[in-house]
Amino acid sequence: MDLMIIVAACLTIAILYATTKMVQRRTLPETKQGPSLPPVVSTVSLLAYVPTLVRSGLPAVIDHLHTKLGSVFTMSLFGLKKVTFLVGPEVTAHFFQGSESEIRQSSIYKVTVPVFGRGVLYDVDLATRSRQISFCIDSVKPMNLRGHVDSMVHEVEDYFAQWGQHGVVDIKHEMGHLILLIANRCLLGKQFRENVFDEEVSTLVHELFENGFHLISLFFPHLPIPPHRRRDKARAKLGEIIHKVVRSRRSSAAGRAAENDDVLQRFMDSKYINGRSMTESEIAGLLVCLMFTAQHTSSSASTWTGACLLSHGGSSYLAAAVEEQKRVMERHGERVDYSVLQEMGTLHCCIKEALRLHPPANLLIRHASKGFSVRTREGDRFDIPKGHTLATCTTVGNRLPYIYKDPHVYDPSRFGPGREEDKVGGKFSYTPFSAGRHACLGKDFAYMQIKVIWTHLLRNFELELISPFPEEEWEKLAPGPRRKVMVSYKRRRLLP
Numbered sequence: 001m002d003l004m005i006i007v008a009a010c011l012t013i014a015i016l017y018a019t020t021k022m023v024q025r026r027t028l029p030e031t032k033q034g035p036s037l038p039p040v041v042s043t044v045s046l047l048a049y050v051p052t053l054v055r056s057g058l059p060a061v062i063d064h065l066h067t068k069l070g071s072v073f074t075m076s077l078f079g080l081k082k083v084t085f086l087v088g089p090e091v092t093a094h095f096f097q098g099s100e101s102e103i104r105q106s107s108i109y110k111v112t113v114p115v116f117g118r119g120v121l122y123d124v125d126l127a128t129r130s131r132q133i134s135f136c137i138d139s140v141k142p143m144n145l146r147g148h149v150d151s152m153v154h155e156v157e158d159y160f161a162q163w164g165q166h167g168v169v170d171i172k173h174e175m176g177h178l179i180l181l182i183a184n185r186c187l188l189g190k191q192f193r194e195n196v197f198d199e200e201v202s203t204l205v206h207e208l209f210e211n212g213f214h215l216i217s218l219f220f221p222h223l224p225i226p227p228h229r230r231r232d233k234a235r236a237k238l239g240e241i242i243h244k245v246v247r248s249r250r251s252s253a254a255g256r257a258a259e260n261d262d263v264l265q266r267f268m269d270s271k272y273i274n275g276r277s278m279t280e281s282e283i284a285g286l287l288v289c290l291m292f293t294a295q296h297t298s299s300s301a302s303t304w305t306g307a308c309l310l311s312h313g314g315s316s317y318l319a320a321a322v323e324e325q326k327r328v329m330e331r332h333g334e335r336v337d338y339s340v341l342q343e344m345g346t347l348h349c350c351i352k353e354a355l356r357l358h359p360p361a362n363l364l365i366r367h368a369s370k371g372f373s374v375r376t377r378e379g380d381r382f383d384i385p386k387g388h389t390l391a392t393c394t395t396v397g398n399r400l401p402y403i404y405k406d407p408h409v410y411d412p413s414r415f416g417p418g419r420e421e422d423k424v425g426g427k428f429s430y431t432p433f434s435a436g437r438h439a440c441l442g443k444d445f446a447y448m449q450i451k452v453i454w455t456h457l458l459r460n461f462e463l464e465l466i467s468p469f470p471e472e473e474w475e476k477l478a479p480g481p482r483r484k485v486m487v488s489y490k491r492r493r494l495l496p
């Protein structure tokens with residue numbers, strides 16, 4: 001078993017054990033008399049969940065506790081920390097929408113500082129962070145994305161041109177590599193893709209993310225363990241490379257914006273309110289942030305989309321997605337651009353459904369800087385005290401049976417006309433991209449690159465999943481499919 005699984009399991013068992021030593025309290029909700037504190041998980045229950053934790057991970061434990069205690073419950077950690085879990089749209093509105101003075105994100109996301117670097121995002125004050133987030137939003141907003149589709153299509157065509165007439169590949173590895181090449185091209189620019197840095201950047205980004213976000217990093221981000229040492233080394237080297245390119249662009253004609261249609265250039269041209277440009281290390285930090293958020297999540301989503309479509313249960317949706325490609329090709333030929341991608345509603349729903357079942361960010365965490373109260377679906381009111389850590393598990397929240405029919409079944413048509421289960425369920429029913437104040441700003445970019453990839457695959461290959469349907473890497477903060485996902489392929493032409 002992976003060392004990190006064992007460390008994470010031991011840590012969590014220790015946490016659960018310590019919790020059992022604490023005074024247990026099970027407060028009944030008060031409906032008429034007024035709000036009360038959420039139920040605290042009992043000693044016996046906690047110990048009983050250790051095997052589930054080791055076997056199936058934290059989401060499975062949360063799922064069990066949710067079934068037993070309802071949509072709001074508190075875990076007490078070492079008697080020092082109280083973590084209140086909120087499950088479902090009825091109780092998560094304030095979690096997602098509360099202002100930073102009420103629901104703080106920054107203290108929790110300190111885990112990202114060794115990865116993104118000092119001086120950016122969760123290492124700076126709110127005003128600076130808000131400005132830096134707005135630089136990111138500008139760089140990937142739909143208006144600026146149209147230009148990226150061409151780059152994505154070129155990367156995808158070049159990549160799959162290297163496949164033979166038929167063969168067997170690990171689609172997880174292929175997606176990880178391809179998404180990284182797309183990110184390098186769209187975020188860092190042509191210069192990176194065309195010179196020696198490309199290979200090195202890919203290796204470093206891989207090292208950084210593989211080692212930076214283990215469950216244990218959340219509690220001890222600077223613990224001197226080998227993965228954290230590998231993370232720090234990779235981050236330092238990556239920073240050096242980006243600084244070098246920024247310096248060379250600033251000092252040469254290549255620095256002119258018109259010649260560089262990438263996010264790096266947009267960052268170089270961005271200015272704070274006082275007119276100051278970003279420093280080299282701020283630019284590097286934001287780029288690493290976007291590469292992380294863009295790379296891991298999207299490659300995981302592309303792989304899950306493939307695994308779902310190519311597994312037995314997805315075959316009718318695979319056929320529907322292929323039919324859709326035929327219709328689109330009859331109208332537009334081989335061309336793929338921004339507006340052509342908008343016509344692929346079936347493919348969109350196939351990706352959206354893979355994300356509902358396998359959200360790459362499955363635990364969203366905040367801190368309650370002020371107390372607040374929530375009302376459950378059953379009408380119970382609970383007070384959440386100031387100082388609690390707040391958490392919501394997207395894996396559990398996106399499989400609620402009163403929102404999604406047969407929630408464990410892969411069924412993209414649940415988002416189609418006449419059903420639209422996520423809309424019927426309300427604003428916070430579908431949260432793989434989070435929601436509210438910190439909703440993912442790269443959602444359109446993500447859909448676009450995954451659609452470009454699967455459009456090419458559906459049009460040019462017959463595919464078959466030949467390994468078992470993958471399990472989740474639950475021990476990671478951003479879990480993906482575990483082990484290799486083997487797929488056999490054979491070239492074909494969709495239209496004569």
Ligand code: HEM
Nearest residue numbers: 293294297298301361364432433434438440441442445446
């Ligand atoms: C399938 C792909 C993706 C998924 C599932 C995903 C998911 C998420 C989630 C869940 C959050 C919010 C975390 C929280 O609430 O604490 C988030 C935030 C963010 N995402 Fe994504 N993401 C994806 C792709 C991307 C891409 C492609 C980019 C950039 C090009 C991106 C950039 C960001 C950034 C910068 C934030 C922070 C926003 C903030 O704090 O205000 N993401 N993403």
